[in-house]
Amino acid sequence: MLVPNLKCxxxxxxxxxWLCALLLALGACSREKSASSARTxxxxxxxxxxxxxDLKPVNPxxxxxxxxxxxxxxxxxMRQGSPPPPPPALRLRGGELATPEVLAAYNQELLRVRILQxxxxxxxxxxxxxxxRQWRWLPPLPTPPPGKRIVYDDVNCIIRLDPP
Numbered sequence: 001m002l003v004p005n006l007k008c009x010x011x012x013x014x015x016x017x018w019l020c021a022l023l024l025a026l027g028a029c030s031r032e033k034s035a036s037s038a039r040t041x042x043x044x045x046x047x048x049x050x051x052x053x054d055l056k057p058v059n060p061x062x063x064x065x066x067x068x069x070x071x072x073x074x075x076x077x078m079r080q081g082s083p084p085p086p087p088p089a090l091r092l093r094g095g096e097l098a099t100p101e102v103l104a105a106y107n108q109e110l111l112r113v114r115i116l117q118x119x120x121x122x123x124x125x126x127x128x129x130x131x132x133r134q135w136r137w138l139p140p141l142p143t144p145p146p147g148k149r150i151v152y153d154d155v156n157c158i159i160r161l162d163p164p
Contacts, residue, residue, distance in 0.1 A: 049081075055082070060156065082115065098143060110138060141159065148163060
């Protein structure tokens with residue numbers, strides 16, 4: 001009589017274990033979906049392509065929420081293979097004086113290439129060596145004014161002047 005009760009207890013334990021495992025798996029899936037949808041930029045469908053009009057380089061002068069929105073839109077566009085934003089109005093030849101307009105145009109072109117290639121340079125050295133010299137995806141960097149230098153912001157994937 002002890003053996004049938006033991007068998008029944010084991011079967012119940014296995015059944016309850018499977019039920020718990022199933023509930024945990026379903027809970028993890030729902031959390032993963034909600035976390036990914038929470039990071040979707042406003043006006044962008046999670047599975048749809050990112051509109052090219054929403055793709056702009058990060059502006060370091062914008063508030064943190066706007067910077068985060070621009071970063072996320074670029075990452076989503078790279079992952080989804082969205083079309084790149086339009087080319088900058090200012091045609092870059094390389095070596096121009098690094099005015100705010102030239103930096104904005106260069107960062108727009110850098111964003112276009114990042115989305116087309118689906119990757120980003122890791123550092124200023126990688127940007128210059130690979131992206132400009134080796135692969136010729138971008139024109140040479142602008143010339144910084146005296147007393148300043150060009151730096152690459154690897155978080156925002158833009159170039160800027162230092163000190164500002």
